Amino acid sequence: MELLEGNNLTMVFGGLSALNSVDIKINTGEVLSVIGPNGAGKTTLFNLLTGVYSPTEGKIYFRKKEIKNLKPYEITKMGIARTFQNIRLFGEMSVLDNVIIGQHCRTKTGVFGAIFKTPSAKKEEALVKEKAMDVLKFVGLEALHNEKAKNLPYGKQRRLEMARALATDPELILLDEPAAGMNPQETNELIELIEKLNDKGKTVLLIEHDMKLVMGISKRIMVLDYGKKIADGPPDEIKNDEKVIKAYLGESSLKEGRAC
Numbered sequence: 001m002e003l004l005e006g007n008n009l010t011m012v013f014g015g016l017s018a019l020n021s022v023d024i025k026i027n028t029g030e031v032l033s034v035i036g037p038n039g040a041g042k043t044t045l046f047n048l049l050t051g052v053y054s055p056t057e058g059k060i061y062f063r064k065k066e067i068k069n070l071k072p073y074e075i076t077k078m079g080i081a082r083t084f085q086n087i088r089l090f091g092e093m094s095v096l097d098n099v100i101i102g103q104h105c106r107t108k109t110g111v112f113g114a115i116f117k118t119p120s121a122k123k124e125e126a127l128v129k130e131k132a133m134d135v136l137k138f139v140g141l142e143a144l145h146n147e148k149a150k151n152l153p154y155g156k157q158r159r160l161e162m163a164r165a166l167a168t169d170p171e172l173i174l175l176d177e178p179a180a181g182m183n184p185q186e187t188n189e190l191i192e193l194i195e196k197l198n199d200k201g202k203t204v205l206l207i208e209h210d211m212k213l214v215m216g217i218s219k220r221i222m223v224l225d226y227g228k229k230i231a232d233g234p235p236d237e238i239k240n241d242e243k244v245i246k247a248y249l250g251e252s253s254l255k256e257g258r259a260c
């Protein structure tokens, strides 16, 4: 079943097309990767799908509902969550509180309840904490829940970002270069985590430069180059696609699984 559809997506910044008539379809349960050389338009595509920008042209549907003009928090509430290329954690806050913040869009307690600690606010607070701990357990960080986020090693900070996104209960999760800066062991752990996420029924859209990860984990790969889609298909097809190989300059770069 089709979960998300973007048609004719175009984004122009000051006369330059960062994206040019791009179509994207994501099916429920898929792991779809978006790859392409630097500046190809990958992050711009994420920004359109998550409401950071409204496309200059084109339409976006999530579960058949138009989301093009919704605000980022409204899109999160509908079931799309994301992580960012650069880690965006609250370093001085605990690991647990970073995840609790992620759940904010699903809680009902208003300012009055929060200040005066009404019984329903207290009950909700306990539930929110319990759920945040469950998410931390899922990503393997529960033992570190009291630690300040800034004290975690890099790979674990990336996991925490994923935990915070997962805390919003997304159906679709967008990961922007989750393996960037990771060592090989952290990358292998990340692969396991993404597979676990997918087994749990989450649909995953991934931007990643690590070709070994992309080729190993994706059911389908979409390739952007200079803002245009140049290929879309299963990993084996993409690896041997002439246009894709040309876009990446070195013919060996994709086949050998080197980072691009």
Ligand SMILES: Nc1ncnc2c1ncn2[C@@H]1O[C@H](COP(=O)(O)OP(=O)(O)OP(=O)(O)O)[C@@H](O)[C@H]1O
Binding pocket: 013, 014, 017, 018, 036, 037, 038, 039, 040, 041, 042, 043, 044, 045
């Ligand atoms: N807010 C913006 N204002 C102006 N130009 C922008 C803006 N955001 C992106 N661009 C331009 O749009 C093009 C696509 O950028 P984008 O960040 O989407 O590429 P990318 O494929 O994610 O690249 P990378 O792999 O380096 O992260 C680039 O030329 C970039 O300079």
